[in-house]
Amino acid sequence: xxxxxxxxxxxxxxxxxxxxxxxxxxxxxxxxxxxxxxxxxxxxxxxxxxxxxxxxxxxxxxxxxxxxxxxxxxxxxxxxxxxxxxxxxxxxxxxxxxxxxxxxxxxxxxxxxxxxxxxxxxxxxxxxxxxxxxxxxxxxxxxxxxxxxxxxxxxxxxxxxxxxxxxxxxxxxxxxxxxxxxxxxxxxxxxxxxxxxxxxxxxxxxxxxxxxxxxxxxxxxxxxxxxxxxxxxxxxxxxxxxxxxxxxxxxxxxxxxxxxxxxxxxxxxxxxxxxxxxxxxxxxxxxxxxxxxxxxxxxxxxxxxxxxxxxxxxxxxxxxxxxxxxxxxxxxxxxxxxxxxxxxxxxxxxxxxxxxxxxxxxxxxxxxxxxxxxxxxxxxxxxxxxxxxxxxxxxxxxxxxxxxxxxxxxxxxxxxxxxxxxxxxxxxxxxx
Numbered sequence: 001x002x003x004x005x006x007x008x009x010x011x012x013x014x015x016x017x018x019x020x021x022x023x024x025x026x027x028x029x030x031x032x033x034x035x036x037x038x039x040x041x042x043x044x045x046x047x048x049x050x051x052x053x054x055x056x057x058x059x060x061x062x063x064x065x066x067x068x069x070x071x072x073x074x075x076x077x078x079x080x081x082x083x084x085x086x087x088x089x090x091x092x093x094x095x096x097x098x099x100x101x102x103x104x105x106x107x108x109x110x111x112x113x114x115x116x117x118x119x120x121x122x123x124x125x126x127x128x129x130x131x132x133x134x135x136x137x138x139x140x141x142x143x144x145x146x147x148x149x150x151x152x153x154x155x156x157x158x159x160x161x162x163x164x165x166x167x168x169x170x171x172x173x174x175x176x177x178x179x180x181x182x183x184x185x186x187x188x189x190x191x192x193x194x195x196x197x198x199x200x201x202x203x204x205x206x207x208x209x210x211x212x213x214x215x216x217x218x219x220x221x222x223x224x225x226x227x228x229x230x231x232x233x234x235x236x237x238x239x240x241x242x243x244x245x246x247x248x249x250x251x252x253x254x255x256x257x258x259x260x261x262x263x264x265x266x267x268x269x270x271x272x273x274x275x276x277x278x279x280x281x282x283x284x285x286x287x288x289x290x291x292x293x294x295x296x297x298x299x300x301x302x303x304x305x306x307x308x309x310x311x312x313x314x315x316x317x318x319x320x321x322x323x324x325x326x327x328x329x330x331x332x333x334x335x336x337x338x339x340x341x342x343x344x345x346x347x348x349x350x351x352x353x354x355x356x357x358x359x360x361x362x363x364x365x366x367x368x369x370x371x372x373x374x375x376x377x378x379x380x381x382x383x384x385x386x387x388x389x390x391x392x393x394x395x396x397x398x399x400x401x402x403x404x405x406x407x408x409x410x411x412x413x414x415x416x417x418x419x420x421x422x423x424x425x426x427x428x429x430x431x432x
Contacts, residue, residue, distance in 0.1 A: 043055070043057065046062035046063075046105075048062075049062050049064070049105050050064075052064045052065075052066065053103075053105070056104075060106060060107070061104055061105070061106045062104065062105045062106070063102065063103070063104045063105075064102070064103040064104075065100075065101075065102055066101050066103075066431070066432055067098070067099040067100040067101050067118075067431075067432060068097075068098075068099045068429055068430060068431040068432065069096075069097075069098055069099075069429070069430050070095075070096070070097045070099070070427065070428070070429045071095065071096050071427070071428045071429075072094070072095035072096075072128075072171070072425055072426065072427045072428075073092070073093075073094060073095070073425070073426045074092060074093040074094075074095065074126070074127050074128055074172075074423065074424070074425050075091060075092050075127070075423065075424045075425075076090075076091060076092075076093070076127045076421060076422075076423045077091070077421045077422045077423065078091040079309055079310030079311070079419065079421055080310060080311075088132065088133045088134065089127075089132065089133070090125075090126035090127045090129075090131070090134060090135055091126075091127060092126050092127055093124065093125055093126030093127035093128035093129070093135075094124070094125045094126060094128070095122070095123070095124050095125075095128050096122070096123045096124075097120055097121070097122040097123075098120065098121050099118060099119070099120045099144070100118070100119050100120075101116070101117065101118040101119070101145070102116070102117055103115075103116045104116075110150070110151050111150065111151045111152075112149070112150070113148070113149075113150045114148065114149040114150070115147075115148050115149075116145060116146070116147055116148075116149075117143070117145060117146040117147075118143075118144040118145035118146070119141070119142070119143055119144065120141070120142045120144050121139065121140070121141045121142070122139070122140050122141075122142065123137055123138070123139045123140075124137065124138050124140075125137045125138070130175065130308075142185070143157060143185070144157075144184065144185050145157055145158060145159075145184075145185065152191050152192050152193060152194070153189075153190070153191055154188065154189070154190045154191075154192065154204075155188075155189050155190075156187070156188075157185055157186065157187055157188075158185075158186070158188055158190075159183070159184050159185075159186075160181065160183040160184075160186050160188070160204075160206055160229065161188070161190055161192075161202045161204040161206075161229050161231050161244070162181055162183070162204075162206075162229045162231065162244045162245075162246050162269070162271065162300060163180075163181045163182055163183060163184070163244075164180070164181075164242045164244065164271065164273035164275075164290055165179065165180045165182075165273060165275075165288050165290050165336060165338060166180065166181065166182040166184065167179065167180075167182045168288065168338065169338070169340065169350060169383075170338065170350075170352050170381060170383070170397070171381075171383065171395070171397040171399075171425045171427060172381065172397060172399045172423050172425050173302075173379065173399075174307070174309070174377050174379050174401040174403070175307055175308055175309055175401075176303065176304045176305040176306060176307055176308075176317065177302060177303055177304070177307060177356050177377045177379075178302035178303075178304065179302060179334075179336045179338075179352060179353075179354035179379060180271075180273075180290050180292065180301070180302045180334060180336050180354065181269075181271065181292065181299070181300045181301065181302050182302060183206075183210060183211065183299070186206050186207050186210045186211075187206070187207040187210070188204050188205060188206040188207065189204070189205045190202055190203065190204035190205070190206075190229075191203055191204075197234075197236070198234050198235040198236045199232075199233070199234050200231075200232075200233050200234075200235075201230075201231065201232050201233070202229075202230070202231040202233070203228070203229070203230055203231075204228075204229040204230075204231070205226040205227070205228060205229075206226055206227045206228075206229055206246075207223075207226060207227070208223045208225070208226050208227045208248060208249060209223050210299075211227055211248060211297065211299040211300070212299070212319065213298045213299050213303060213304065213305060213317050213318055213319045214298075214305070214306070214316060214317055214318025214319060214320075215318075215319070216318075217316070217318040217320065217321045217322065218250065218252045218254075218318070218319070218320045218321055218322040218327050219252045219253050219254040219255075219322060220250075220251065220252065220253070221251040221252055221253040222251075222253075223249075224249060224251060225249050227246055227247065227248050227249075228246065228247045229244065229245070229246045230244070230245045230246075231243070231244050231245075237277070238276065238277060239274065239275045239276040239277045239286070240274070240275045241272075241273065241274040241275070242271075242272070242273050242274075243270075243271070243272050244269075244270065244271040244272075244273075244292075245268070245269070245270050245271075246268060246269045246270075246297060246300055247266055247267075247268050248266065248267040248268065248269070248296060248297035248300075248319070249265075249266055249267075250265045250266060250267050250296050250319060250320050250327050250329065251265070252322055252327060254322060255322075255325060265296070265320075265327045265329070266296070267294070267295055267296020267297035267319055267320070267329055268294070268295055268296070268297060269292060269293065269294040269295070269297040269300030269301070270292065270293055271290065271291070271292035271293075271300065272290070272291055272292075273288070273289065273290035273291075274288075274289050274290075275287070275288050275289075276289075281341060282341060282342040282343070283342060283345070284340065284342045284348065285339075285340060285341050285342060286339075286340050287337070287338070287339050287340075288336070288337060288338040288339075288352075289336075289337055290334075290335070290336050290337075291333070291334065291335040291336075292333060292334045292335075293331075293332075293333045294331065294332050294333070295329050295330075295331045296319050296320050296327075296329030296330060296331075297319060298317055298318075298319055298330060298332055298358065299319075301332050301333065301334040301356055301358075302334060302354075302356065303317050303332065303356065303358065304317075305317055307375060307377065307403060309401065309403050309419050309421055310419040310421070311419055312375075312403055312405060312419050314371070315373060315375050315403070315405060316371060316372055316373070317330075317358060318330060318372075321360070321361075321364055321372065323363070323364070328360075328361045328363065328364060329361075330358060330359070330360055330361075331358075331359050332356065332357055332358040332359060333356075333357055334354065334355065334356045334357075335354065335355050336352065336353065336354035336355075337352065337353055337354075338350065338351075338352035339351055339352070346386060346387045346388065347384075347385070347386055347387075348384075348385050348387075349382070349383060349384045349385070350382070350383040350385075351380075351381070351382050351383070352379075352380075352381050352383075353378075353379060353380040353381070354377075354378075354379045355376070355377070355378055355379075356376065356377045357374075357375075357376045358374060358375055358376075359374045360372045360373075360374055373405050373406060374405075374406040375403060375404060375405050375406055376403070376404040376406060377401070377402070377403050377404075378401070378402040378403075378404070379399065379400070379401055379402075380399075380400050381397055381398060381399040381400070382397070382398055383395060383396070383397040383398075384396050384397075391430065391431040391432065392429070392430050392431070393427065393428070393429045394427070394428055395426075395427045395429075396424070396425070396426050396427075397424070397425045397427070398422070398423070398424050399422070399423040399424075399425070400420065400421075400422055400423075401420060401421045401422075401423070402418055402419075402420040403418060403419045403420070404418045405418075405419075
């Protein structure tokens with residue numbers, strides 16, 4: 001019995017010791033400072049600015065990251081200026097472009113502050129490069145957009161405010177002659193006033209040198225003033241309409257090499273366009289109509305430089321020609337239409353066409369040795385696009401181009417016939 005009592009006393013002492021140790025540990029732990037884990041900040045959707053925007057963690061700025069990957073294959077009917085040249089020209093070509101863009105927006109008491117940039121890297125081969133002989137790959141990086149918008153101001157590299165259709169969905173175009181004005185990457189400083197109900201007005205100062213065409217024919221001098229662009233626009237449920245105007249300074253270094261001359265010759269361009277939404281036919285259907293006239297400012301018609309197609313390797317395009325002490329301006333006009341129809345939500349087709357006319361002063365074209373020739377460019381294209389899933393397109397476009405060199409005022413001039421070409425483009429594009 002004595003042994004059992006001794007064992008029970010020892011067990012009791014052990015339990016008391018353990019309890020005391022636990023109480024002491026708890027008291028010590030209570031005296032230690034407590035550290036709370038930082039709360040987890042989850043990404044929040046910023047739906048007020050549209051799909052794809054989210055708040056940058058720890059800030060009140062919304063951001064959207066996107067871009068696309070585009071791959072194309074081109075067949076351009078081979079044309080040549082002399083027999084045998086066609087064997088050296090590329091009839092097929094390959095194209096790949098990676099686009100990355102970031103859009104940030106922050107609400108302030110003065111309005112939205114927006115910063116946007118878009119960077120592209122393009123690689124082309126063969127017929128895409130437009131070279132006279134076989135062409136390997138050419139890689140070109142490009143800051144396509146980079147601007148800040150605040151309280152109606154837009155500053156940086158952006159789409160020209162003059163542009164309307166601006167190749168909204170067509171794949172191809174004639175050599176150096178687009179279906180309408182499309183200066184998607186120009187330096188500018190603009191202010192837009194909004195009046196409600198979708199009405200707005202814009203005044204924009206834009207880089208003149210990106211609009212010059214054929215400056216060597218009047219010895220273009222340095223930029224003294226930017227192009228001044230004015231726009232009236234309305235955007236409503238039925239569609240959009242825009243009236244654009246531009247003033248383009250023409251100056252010549254040859255007239256006064258010492259820089260003392262005050263330049264007083266100015267070109268101009270006017271354009272009117274309308275886009276109709278046609279949901280009564282099918283969701284997404286639309287029709288574009290646009291026309292423009294230019295006097296000494298051909299780039300506003302979509303003319304970017306000389307036209308070279310087959311036998312016409314030097315159809316000259318220039319805003320003006322220097323004759324003595326006068327700058328003789330070139331006139332022209334352009335008209336286009338573009339129609340899109342959705343057969344199903346995933347299958348759509350389109351057709352577009354444009355006509356561009358360039359006319360020189362008869363005083364220039366009538367001289368026997370004149371290299372200047374009026375010309376006209378007709379374009380007509382059809383397109384079929386399948387979207388097997390959202391933001392992924394597989395499209396085919398067939399384009400017909402006809403260039404008419406016209407006849408100048410010299411009765412001894414031997415007129416060549418029209419030149420035309422068929423082109424086909426297959427495109428794969430994945431947006432993200």
